[in-house]
Amino acid sequence: MSPAFEGRLRTPRMLPPDAIVSRDDRGRLRVRSPHVLGPYPATLTHCLAKWADRAPDRTFVAARRPDGFWERLTYRVAFERTRSVAQALLDRGLSADRPIVILSGNGLEHAVLGLAAMHAGVPYAPIAPSYSLISQDHRTLAAVCAAMRPGLIFAAEGERFDRALASLALPDDVEVVTGSPATGLSRQTSFAALLATTATAAVEDAHARVGPDTVAKVLFTSGSTGAPKGVINTQRMLTANQEQIRSVLAFLADEPPVLCDWLPWNHTFGGNHNVGLTLYNGGTLYIDAGTPTPAGFATTAANLREIATTAYFNVPRGYDLLLQALRGDADFCHRFFGRLQILFYAAAGLRQEVSDGIDQLAVEACGERVPWVSGLGATETAPFALCTGAMAVPVSGRVGVAAPGVELKLEPVGALLEARVRGPNVTPGYWRDPALTRAAFDDDGFYAMGDALGCVDPADPARGFTFQGRIAEDFKLSTGTWVRVGPLRAALLSALGELAQDVVIAAPERDDVRVLVFPNLAACRRLAGLPAGAPVGDVLDGEAVCAGFATALSAFSAAQAGSSTRVLRALLLAEPPSIDAGEITDKGSINQKAVLRRRVALVDALYGARPPMRFIDVEERTIDA
Structure with a gap:
């Protein structure tokens, strides 16, 4: 397929989408990358400590204040706050038996609390704010909290979460921490009190006990075909996956990435892929409070007019709205495309007229098209598993080949081929649910994704694969x-x-x-x-x-x-x-x-x-x- 609009294609440094394909003794396809996965650290907060030392004054994460200015956390400040809060968590005896639940969405306090939990070896679960703020009966929120059995619950804006917190009927030994007070609670701790804690050698001792198999977080799947379930994310999953991402998107190592991103941190795309990508490569993440909706995208557009990103990640609906915002605004186009290396989409197919429109605007603004990238992953794969590499023209359903370190097996299920994967980025199972864990893996230890794949070219499977839908649907x-x-x-x-x-x-x-x-x-x-x-x-x-x-x-x-x-x-x-x-x-x-x-x-x-x-x-x- 040729591009709809002429103009040379930018060529950021990326791994070619190569694959080695074989058939096993039962006739199933086995796929792996010919490229060896490089080394990766034992824990994600090793990266925080590294950049706090090498680039202490670089902004790690930033969020808009009510007055419109960006509040920034440098790597040095983020690491200092992480250590202080980690000490506060240790003082409270939090552990795998008394983990943390975060109710509120993306924010600076959320970032610090999550890093502190990982640094101290305390699992945490970021929960979709909609379960608290949109739900009327809070049944899903109650089920998630019952599964986690937390020792601490955090809500950045306490008053907004009053009704949800009241619905939980929390035991006395569960501490509620808020960024701003919840008016309906008689007992709560301010997040400022956690930040005021003085870190001691106990923090380093605790971190020394954190290893690749330590549970970093629990992500509750969105339940596209069933009820939400808690996916264990280990430190190995997070760091191995970031090395896999950088192996494929090699340009991330050439210049610290700059992202402006709305994707929710309770979901693997936003919380693992994009936050992790920023931290692993010493980049900067601007938290976008917008949403890919007609009402919410004005905020996103305003942020993108100010922040020149090096890579852009979104779902197809977000690109529909982006195209509308870019049209007729030459200054915005120059700003958006100026230093952009890739346009990455996931979760669904991208309409041809949308990609064509964005390509045309890129050529008009800069004389170049920006490569499109897509792939296939899951909460259980941290999420990066398959990737297309750079595409001059996005092809609906194309998901690419296995990333370095991922073994892909295509298992016949009826007339379909189910994607099954094994690798260091794959979950060991589900939180406190051994039966569900056993059912998720086959006899060879491959996680069964439930996604059907087809070959781009049945005569040459090494050319990659296409998404054929969810088998359960x-x-x-x-x-x-x-x-x-x-x-x-x-x-x-x-x-x-x-x-x-x-x-x-x-x-x-x-x-x-x-x-x-x-x-x-x-x-x-x-x-x-x-x-x-x-x-x-x-x-x-x-x-x-x-x-x-x-x-x-x-x-x-x-x-x-x-x-x-x-x-x-x-x-x-x-x-x-x-x-x-x-x-x-x-x-x-x-x-x-x-x-x-x-x-x-x-x-x-x-x-x-x-x-x-x-x-x-x-x-x-x-x-x-």
């Missing part, structure tokens, strides 16, 4: 034909463009494929010519919106050859996905099975006596397209 029609949910969902989202936020494919044991659609209300309002605050019902009932969906779905299905990919009807959902019902994860991914369970009546209506294709059912109202 696939189902059969009543005819016995398999529906591959992942590829179909990606193709539908591409066909619907900006009109759809997400789609859910229905339904097992039915005669044909139909879909539930979560519309992108901002785009639908624009199409309908309605203002931003227009009621959802008015937007989705409008002729222009229904016609837009009907036209896109009709064109899509007309191009399909079989019943497993042809969509006969769609239902636009006015009610957004519910976090309490498990329909949406903390990072915005849809749990397909949870949506189908909760909205079974709508699914039944979708398959009931309704008009044929080219009609869009809107909350059980039929409108001729």
Whole structure:
């Protein structure tokens, strides 16, 4: 595939996507990198100590203050605060039996507390703030805390977490620490009190006992196909994975990276990949308080206009919004593309028109295109496992080859090939759940990712692999034909463009494929010519919106050859996905099975006596397209 826009491609130093492929004695593909993984430190905070010595005055992490100025932690100050807080944790007798739970999102106090916990050998679990701030029943938060059995809970903005903390009915021996007071708590400790602790030799003694197998943190998966579960992240996982990332993205060693990043630290992409990448390479991370939503991206754009990043990491929805912000703003384009080495995306496919638009703006601003990079990983792999290397043009579904140190096995599961991995970056299991741990690994010790992969070129598997969806999401029609949910969902989202936020494919044991659609209300309002605050019902009932969906779905299905990919009807959902019902994860991914369970009546209506294709059912109202 040739690039849509001419212009030379920047060539940051990167490892070529090479692979050695063999077949084992049972005919399964085995894949590994020909490149040897280099050495890596025993603990992540070794990196903090190193940069505090070599670049003490360099900014490690920065966050906006209410007055708009950046508050910065240099490497020296970050290490000093880490040691002070580590002493405070040791004074409280915190340990693997009494770990730490962090309720609040990305922030300077969160960064210091997490580093202090790792330095002292105390596991901690950063929890999605949505479980506290958006959830109405706090059941998921209660389940996570019950699993962790913490000795200390931290919330940076205590008042915002009042209701969530009150819902937990905490035992007396659980200390609550807040950055600013929680008005509903009678007992709490200020984070400033932890910072005021004087570090002693006990900190170094504790750190000397921290090794590669020590649990650094527990990350609760977002549960895209089930309930959240606590993934153990060891020190070895974190440091080995950072060496794997730097092996592939070799330019990280040439100049300290600068990131401006919103990705949540309770998730492996933000908290492991990006925070770790910054720390491992002595870089600087600016905490972006924006979100990849129409309302939240203005904050992100303002930050990116100020901070010239060397690498940019986001999910595809973030790139949609970035393109809109860059268009017509030459100064922003020059600033954004000026020193950028790569554009990295994960979690879903990137629409062609979005990547083309960004490439065009890069060429107009700098005369060069910036290479795209993607891959495949999981919370259980810390997360970096497969990577494409530099792509002149991003190809939907392309995930690349195994990173150095990763062994990839493709195991036949029915007609699919499941990705299974083994390596120093792979979790030893799940927090206090030996049964779940046993079920996650095969007899050879490979972690079964649950992701189906296909070969870019079946005649030459060394060319890399493509993502074929989550095996647990696939189902059969009543005819016995398999529906591959992942590829179909990606193709539908591409066909619907900006009109759809997400789609859910229905339904097992039915005669044909139909879909539930979560519309992108901002785009639908624009199409309908309605203002931003227009009621959802008015937007989705409008002729222009229904016609837009009907036209896109009709064109899509007309191009399909079989019943497993042809969509006969769609239902636009006015009610957004519910976090309490498990329909949406903390990072915005849809749990397909949870949506189908909760909205079974709508699914039944979708398959009931309704008009044929080219009609869009809107909350059980039929409108001729």
